[in-house]
Amino acid sequence: MASFAGAMDLLRLVPKGGPAICNVSVTNLCNATCDFCNFAHDKGFVTDRRSLDASRFAEGLARLKREAGVRFVTFMGGEPLLHKNIVEMVRTATEMGVQPTMVTNGWLLPPKVDALADAGITTLFISIDAPTAEVHEKNRGLRGVCERIREANAKLTARGVTVIASVAMTRLVTDYAALARFVKSLGFSAITFSYPRKAALGSSSLVWSEDSELVDMTPAEILAAFDAAEGAREIIPVHNPRAGLADMRRRLTGQGERFICHAGYKYFYLDWNYDLWRCEDWDKPLASLWDFTAKDMVRDGCQACTTDCYRDASIMLHFAIAIGDAFASVREGRPLAAFKALTDRRNAGSIGAVIGHGARLTRLAGAG
Numbered sequence: 001m002a003s004f005a006g007a008m009d010l011l012r013l014v015p016k017g018g019p020a021i022c023n024v025s026v027t028n029l030c031n032a033t034c035d036f037c038n039f040a041h042d043k044g045f046v047t048d049r050r051s052l053d054a055s056r057f058a059e060g061l062a063r064l065k066r067e068a069g070v071r072f073v074t075f076m077g078g079e080p081l082l083h084k085n086i087v088e089m090v091r092t093a094t095e096m097g098v099q100p101t102m103v104t105n106g107w108l109l110p111p112k113v114d115a116l117a118d119a120g121i122t123t124l125f126i127s128i129d130a131p132t133a134e135v136h137e138k139n140r141g142l143r144g145v146c147e148r149i150r151e152a153n154a155k156l157t158a159r160g161v162t163v164i165a166s167v168a169m170t171r172l173v174t175d176y177a178a179l180a181r182f183v184k185s186l187g188f189s190a191i192t193f194s195y196p197r198k199a200a201l202g203s204s205s206l207v208w209s210e211d212s213e214l215v216d217m218t219p220a221e222i223l224a225a226f227d228a229a230e231g232a233r234e235i236i237p238v239h240n241p242r243a244g245l246a247d248m249r250r251r252l253t254g255q256g257e258r259f260i261c262h263a264g265y266k267y268f269y270l271d272w273n274y275d276l277w278r279c280e281d282w283d284k285p286l287a288s289l290w291d292f293t294a295k296d297m298v299r300d301g302c303q304a305c306t307t308d309c310y311r312d313a314s315i316m317l318h319f320a321i322a323i324g325d326a327f328a329s330v331r332e333g334r335p336l337a338a339f340k341a342l343t344d345r346r347n348a349g350s351i352g353a354v355i356g357h358g359a360r361l362t363r364l365a366g367a368g
Contacts, residue, residue: 017324019071021313022064022268023280025205026086027051030078032105033141034129036170036197036214038206039078042141045206046078050272054085058092060274060289065098067294068268074101074125081108087115094120101125103166107142109152117159124156125166125192131178139172139214146186153187164239165191169225170214176228180235192239193229195248195306196222202283204271219252241353244312257303258346262314262321264298281305318350 013019028046030039038045064070073093080086081104093100102116103125116124126149130136133146153163165183173179183191196215197208209215217225226245232238247257263269264278264286271277275285276292281304286296305311322341329338 013069013071014320014323015327016069017266018069018317018320020064020069020266020268021072021074022068022070022270023074023076024052024270025076025078025272026080026083026089027078027272028204028206029082030105031082031107031142032079033139035139036168036209036212038209040141051083052089052272052274054083054089056274057085057089058096060270061093061096061098063289063292064268064270064276065096067292068297069266070098070268072099072101074103076103079105079108081112087112087119090116090121091119103127105140105142105145106149106152107145110148110155113152113155113159113161117156117161121161123162123164125164126153126188128165128167128179128183128186128188128191129170130172131175131182133182135172150186157187157189162190163188166194167191168194168215169196169217169222169229170212171217171221172214173225176225176232177235180232184236188236190237190239191232197307201280203269203277203280203285204273204275205269205280207280223249223252240312241315241349243315243349243353247311247315248306251303251306257311258349259311259315259318260301260303261305261311262299262317263302263307264300266317266321267313278302279305279307281307312353315350316353319347319354322347322350 028039028050030041030046033040033042061070061073075086075090080102083089090100090102100119100121101123102121104127106126109126128136129139137143137145156163165186165188167173167179167183180191196217198210198212198215200210201208226249229238229240230242230245243259247259251257261279264282267279268286269277269280270289274289276287276289277285278298286292286298322344325341326338329335329341
């Protein structure tokens with residue numbers, strides 16, 4: 001019955017362009033020392049230690065559901081498992097019909113597996129930085145974390161939770177085939193790549209580093225990394241849509257992307273202060289969450305950055321948004337505009353991206 005209700009809830013959102021996603025950074029604390037990230041506890045960027053007030057999370061999530069159609073939430077940090085109420089927030093999201101996922105470094109994960117699974121987590125993204133445990137653990141400053149990840153992955157898989165390796169494309173990844181084999185050996189079912197980030201983000205997020213040589217990559221290096229990531233599909237499923245990697249390739253070669261980003265319209269970033277941003281890359285919030293309404297949403301065809309979680313998700317959301325646009329055009333008496341929205345050639349790439357993630361998306365929707 002709950003699965004049916006979840007599926008019907010998503011169908012009701014189709015005329016409005018489908019459901020939305022929100023990344024929620026629940027804390028700016030982190031227990032790792034990653035060279036390419038300024039959340040690292042040894043860099044000194046985090047001077048005002050903050051965590052999300054969990055007592056208001058249900059209220060805030062209800063506003064996101066009502067005003068923006070948010071039905072998927074990704075808990076992030078810093079390191080989200082450092083938040084003392086993270087399991088309760090996961091459970092709250094599940095009980096409110098919002099499907100929770102999480103991005104973690106895995107160090108604190110093993111003893112929390114059952115609690116997270118019981119709370120409704122269906123997918124976990126765990127960070128991996130290199131093709132070997134030695135290099136990964138040196139960058140993270142977490143000796144022994146790979147064995148903790150292996151232990152947690154076995155337990156998560158037994159509980160029916162999908163575990164995906166989240167890999168930043170940096171100079172630590174010297175062999176993508178070896179990386180794919182390594183993450184398989186750790187018990188991951190798929191891999192997703194984040195594009196290198198050197199420039200400062202405009203928001204409160206610190207997932208960047210201006211002085212890290214690991215992300216100071218040339219366009220030629222990044223293009224080679226894209227090609228290698230495509231090759232990794234022969235070893236393990238790659239979460240990034242082919243159309244997404246192709247668009248990033250077009251951007252680097254000056255051809256321009258085919259797909260636009262829908263951050264601020266169907267994808268949002270909420271920080272530990274309850275400030276709601278269109279994305280981590282923007283320089284000012286849309287609003288405090290407590291003041292946010294649908295009129296604060298933005299849809300302007302942005303092509304400003306290459307932040308993968310927004311760009312890749314925008315490709316998968318594109319067809320649902322096209323359907324919503326068609327519904328709106330019909331209501332406005334503009335049938336030709338509706339036809340144009342439905343016959344946009346980019347819809348095929350969007351549908352292909354969704355099909356490529358069909359099983360996981362079905363589980364996320366609570367229908368499987």
